Amino acid sequence: MTQTSPKLESKSPSGPIESRWEKHKFESKLVNPANKRKHTILVVGTGLAGASAAASLGELGYKVKVFCIHDTPRRAHSIAAQGGINAAKNYANDGDSVYRLFYDTVKGGDFRARESNVYRLAQVSTAIIDHCVAIGVPFAREYGGLLDNRSFGGAQVSRTFYARGQTGQQLLLGAYASMNRQSKNGNVEIYSRREMLDLVLVDGVARGITVRNLVTGEIESFAGDAVLLATGGYGNVYYLSTNAKNSNVTASWRCHRRGAYFGNPCFTQIHPTCIPRSGSYQSKLTLMSESLRNDGRVWVPKDKGDKRRPQDIPESERDYYLERIYPSFGNLVPRDVASRQAKFRVDEDRGVGSTGEAVYLDFSDSIKRLGRDKISEKYGNLFQMYEKITGENPYEMPMRIFPAVHYTMGGLWVDYNLMSTIPGLHVLGEANFSDHGANRLGASALMQGLADGFFVIPYTLGQYIASNPLPKVDISHDAFKASKEEVSQRLTQLLALRGQHTVDEIHRKLGQIMWDQVGMSRNAEGLKKAMDEIRNLRQTFWNDVRVPGEPNFKNSELEKAGRVADFLELGELMAKDALEREESCGGHFREEHQTPDNEAKRDDTNFCHVTAWEAKPHSDAISWTPHKESLNFEYVKPSQRSYK
Amino acid sequence: MADSKLMNLKLKIWRQAGPGAPGHFVDHHAKNVSPDMSFLEMLDVVNENLIKSGQDPVEFDHDCREGICGSCALVINGNPHGPETRTTTCQLHMRKFKDGDSIVIEPFRAKAFPIVKDLAVDRSAFDRIQRAGGFVSVNTGAAPDANTLPISKSSADMAFAAATCIGCGACVAACKNASASLFVSAKISHLALLPQGQAEREQRALNMVAQMDAEGFGACSNTGACEATCPVGISLESIARMNRDFLSGSICER
Numbered sequence: 095m096t097q098t099s100p101k102l103e104s105k106s107p108s109g110p111i112e113s114r115w116e117k118h119k120f121e122s123k124l125v126n127p128a129n130k131r132k133h134t135i136l137v138v139g140t141g142l143a144g145a146s147a148a149a150s151l152g153e154l155g156y157k158v159k160v161f162c163i164h165d166t167p168r169r170a171h172s173i174a175a176q177g178g179i180n181a182a183k184n185y186a187n188d189g190d191s192v193y194r195l196f197y198d199t200v201k202g203g204d205f206r207a208r209e210s211n212v213y214r215l216a217q218v219s220t221a222i223i224d225h226c227v228a229i230g231v232p233f234a235r236e237y238g239g240l241l242d243n244r245s246f247g248g249a250q251v252s253r254t255f256y257a258r259g260q261t262g263q264q265l266l267l268g269a270y271a272s273m274n275r276q277s278k279n280g281n282v283e284i285y286s287r288r289e290m291l292d293l294v295l296v297d298g299v300a301r302g303i304t305v306r307n308l309v310t311g312e313i314e315s316f317a318g319d320a321v322l323l324a325t326g327g328y329g330n331v332y333y334l335s336t337n338a339k340n341s342n343v344t345a346s347w348r349c350h351r352r353g354a355y356f357g358n359p360c361f362t363q364i365h366p367t368c369i370p371r372s373g374s375y376q377s378k379l380t381l382m383s384e385s386l387r388n389d390g391r392v393w394v395p396k397d398k399g400d401k402r403r404p405q406d407i408p409e410s411e412r413d414y415y416l417e418r419i420y421p422s423f424g425n426l427v428p429r430d431v432a433s434r435q436a437k438f439r440v441d442e443d444r445g446v447g448s449t450g451e452a453v454y455l456d457f458s459d460s461i462k463r464l465g466r467d468k469i470s471e472k473y474g475n476l477f478q479m480y481e482k483i484t485g486e487n488p489y490e491m492p493m494r495i496f497p498a499v500h501y502t503m504g505g506l507w508v509d510y511n512l513m514s515t516i517p518g519l520h521v522l523g524e525a526n527f528s529d530h531g532a533n534r535l536g537a538s539a540l541m542q543g544l545a546d547g548f549f550v551i552p553y554t555l556g557q558y559i560a561s562n563p564l565p566k567v568d569i570s571h572d573a574f575k576a577s578k579e580e581v582s583q584r585l586t587q588l589l590a591l592r593g594q595h596t597v598d599e600i601h602r603k604l605g606q607i608m609w610d611q612v613g614m615s616r617n618a619e620g621l622k623k624a625m626d627e628i629r630n631l632r633q634t635f636w637n638d639v640r641v642p643g644e645p646n647f648k649n650s651e652l653e654k655a656g657r658v659a660d661f662l663e664l665g666e667l668m669a670k671d672a673l674e675r676e677e678s679c680g681g682h683f684r685e686e687h688q689t690p691d692n693e694a695k696r697d698d699t700n701f702c703h704v705t706a707w708e709a710k711p712h713s714d715a716i717s718w719t720p721h722k723e724s725l726n727f728e729y730v731k732p733s734q735r736s737y738k
Numbered sequence: 739m740a741d742s743k744l745m746n747l748k749l750k751i752w753r754q755a756g757p758g759a760p761g762h763f764v765d766h767h768a769k770n771v772s773p774d775m776s777f778l779e780m781l782d783v784v785n786e787n788l789i790k791s792g793q794d795p796v797e798f799d800h801d802c803r804e805g806i807c808g809s810c811a812l813v814i815n816g817n818p819h820g821p822e823t824r825t826t827t828c829q830l831h832m833r834k835f836k837d838g839d840s841i842v843i844e845p846f847r848a849k850a851f852p853i854v855k856d857l858a859v860d861r862s863a864f865d866r867i868q869r870a871g872g873f874v875s876v877n878t879g880a881a882p883d884a885n886t887l888p889i890s891k892s893s894a895d896m897a898f899a900a901a902t903c904i905g906c907g908a909c910v911a912a913c914k915n916a917s918a919s920l921f922v923s924a925k926i927s928h929l930a931l932l933p934q935g936q937a938e939r940e941q942r943a944l945n946m947v948a949q950m951d952a953e954g955f956g957a958c959s960n961t962g963a964c965e966a967t968c969p970v971g972i973s974l975e976s977i978a979r980m981n982r983d984f985l986s987g988s989i990c991e992r
Contacts (some may be wrong), residue, residue, distance in 0.1 A: 096929050150878040164857075165799060166865050168905055169807040185885060208859055221879070228881035228933045230874045232898040239888025257898060263806055264901060271873035278869050286862060338801040372774040377782055378803045479805065482829045483776075548878050598782070641788050647756055648797055648855040653788065 144324030144546025145522025162577025175262025203531020333605025355526030532680025593638030915956030940987030
């Protein structure tokens with residue numbers, strides 16, 4: 095078994111898993127209510143995790159300063175989540191329980207998550223729904239007035255709460271409203287259009303941040319007693335992804351370069367149901383919620399290269415391949431499995447549409463069975479969105495879908511208290527690596543973001559504040575000045591390049607390398623090639639990119655340039671991590687490690703661990719050292735995942 | 739996509755260096771535009787060409803490009819979010835235009851939305867209005883089981899319809915008075931239609947309306963331009979609800 099390196103102690107409590115969180119909360123020190131107001135907490139990011147953390151810490155009486163890159167905190171990318179949020183309520187009376195949600199999540203994550211964390215997530219899931227209803231989130235309801243549920247991939251129970259196709263927006267508006275309430279009470283100060291460009295360490299402890307005011311260009315310092323990073327995932331390293339255009343890794347990466355270890359960077363989720371790309375100008379990919387797989391059937395023509403229109407292909411010449419290969423889960427297999435099978439069909443030349451890079455998602459049977467109105471009520475806005483983008487009507491023609499990068503399970507390594515390897519730096523939501531292992535189940539991202547912000551950090555942060563001396567530090571400290579200086583120098587350097595390539599050109603090239611070699615399936619040769627190509631591209635960037643404009647105005651190109659510079663380092667690390675992990679698990683599929691019927695083949699003897707990378711930044715290069723946290727499965731015994 | 743379908747377009751775009759600087763229209767050209775491009779992808783291509791020719795790209799706000807975050811905010815040929823109904827700028831596709839078209843592109847204009855640069859505006863007034871009262875005062879951890887509070891499906895659906903507002907500000911840009919009534923009333927209606935929102939219902943309307951006025955938005959004169967332009971179809975009915983709550987709040991306030 096792998097030895098855990100000393101900096102990666104998970105601090106998970108021991109004892110029966112059902113009582114670990116309770117025990118941990120009881121054993122955590124408390125901060126006296128009168129003392130909380132003496133502590134300033136810096137929260138970076140205002141998605142579900144950041145907004146809920148700011149709100150709950152404000153309610154407790156801490157002084158919170160919260161930062162976001164958008165013009166308003168309500169635009170964070172959590173807003174785009176469509177399908178729903180899981181909770182072990184068992185309202186459907188179909189056999190759900192905290193233990194089953196825990197079990198499904200550990201198994202769905204292909205046994206690469208920490209059991210204690212996942213159990214806690216399943217435990218607090220029910221309180222999230224209660225709280226969100228209380229603050230006015232308009233979840234879908236049955237005619238009797240009670241909450242409605244639907245099912246999602248990787249589960250055989252209905253435990254997903256939803257608000258039509260915009261659950262993310264409704265939950266984010268709820269968390270944002272709670273944060274606004276604390277802002278009105280004076281406990282939360284909101285700083286919009288600010289981008290965190292550095293973490294400030296004083297005596298090795300996270301004590302502040304350096305941000306750029308995106309309107310005036312001013313470089314500003316903020317000091318606090320703890321820094322909470324809730325800045326989301328890094329899917330945009332692939333250029334094309336379902337992430338919003340401004341989603342980026344910079345805040346996490348700046349912390350990584352300051353000493354925070356990066357956990358499992360190669361664990362990327364490719365979402366099976368996205369609208370395929372239409373041309374080279376494509377700027378992003380749009381997700382069609384996984385909930386559509388409840389009522390849509392996935393198929394391709396049985397014949398290779400069949401170019402007939404879908405309605406001209408008779409039933410007997412269609413291959414409903416998910417139903418064929420996985421009779422018990424059918425179209426609701428987990429995301430990694432569904433994506434890989436779509437790729438196999440396209441590789442076999444059975445893809446559809448003008449590019450051949452798509453499969454059909456067909457609603458005609460459901461429309462016959464339930465009627466058009468019922469389908470429209472469930473998915474109306476998604477169908478509308480599909481029609482706007484493609485010009486085709488999905489009530490009449492099957493949707494064309496293809497996998498796209500969607501979520502990153504990897505992220506900054508955190509312990510059970512959500513603290514990174516830098517004391518005082520806590521990481522929440524998608525930005526951390528913790529709960530989803532090698533594959534996230536649908537409707538679990540919203541759950542994790544809100545669990546971390548509303549129900550975990552209020553307890554674990556108290557323990558940190560109460561048990562550390564935290565001498566007073568303000569922004570006149572030399573560490574703040576040095577950080578400001580470094581940040582300014584980097585921006586000046588970017589603006590001085592004035593080369594031939596636009597930032598987007600280089601980003602698109604990086605994306606292509608990542609998609610081809612570090613995408614849905616990976617092999618050693620390709621990964622080594624990708625690392626070389628990325629290093630070369632990084633050199634091209636730093637010699638020959640063109641960043642127009644000036645530093646002291648709104649300058650989107652300058653913002654993008656800094657983010658792409660960081661993606662150019664992250665990409666290399668992702669390839670390195672994928673190369674080192676000589677097994678297939680969840681979203682990480684190594685061609686060298688597969689079963690005879692093309693399923694992922696894990697290696698629990700050698701890889702039942704988290705790899706957390708320590709960065710060694712040099713003046714114009716970066717290298718990494720791997721560290722390991724061993725994973726122990728006391729409850730859910732690792733087995734080959736089977737959805738057949 | 740066959741080349742014959744590619745379009746060439748003339749763009750007149752509002753350029754303004756910063757909040758205090760004078761602004762003016764500048765002619766730009768968009769060549770070889772595919773009908774499958776989104777409007778913002780067309781602008782991306784224009785910007786890449788500007789950068790390559792040593793000029794400053796056009797600044798505009800955008801993010802999710804799925805019609806939900808509410809960032810994108812362009813007035814296209816006089817219409818906030820362009821010619822298609824129920825559509826945000828990012829979801830508008832170039833197949834709605836013809837080869838040779840001239841397109842005028844401006845920012846959302848309102849006293850309460852000062853211009854940041856070019857087509858990007860400052861909509862933080864919306865945040866301040868919501869901060870004034872757009873919430874239910876319940877602390878984390880205090881809630882009873884979610885199903886102890888049945889809510890009729892019709893109320894839940896109506897509340898949801900109001901809650902779909904994406905906070906883009908098109909209603910303000912469309913209104914000749916630059917009134918924010920549709921936005922504010924959508925926020926008020928969402929909570930007013932749910933039992934959870936009742937305790938603070940009237941106070942919420944009073945506080946949010948007061949802040950709306952303080953921000954410099956105009957009054958509502960019921961022209962309905964806001965409803966017609968709203969990308970998510972928020973109904974004028976919500977303005978009536980806001981007025982009712984404001985009125986009863988004003989009478990009952992003590």
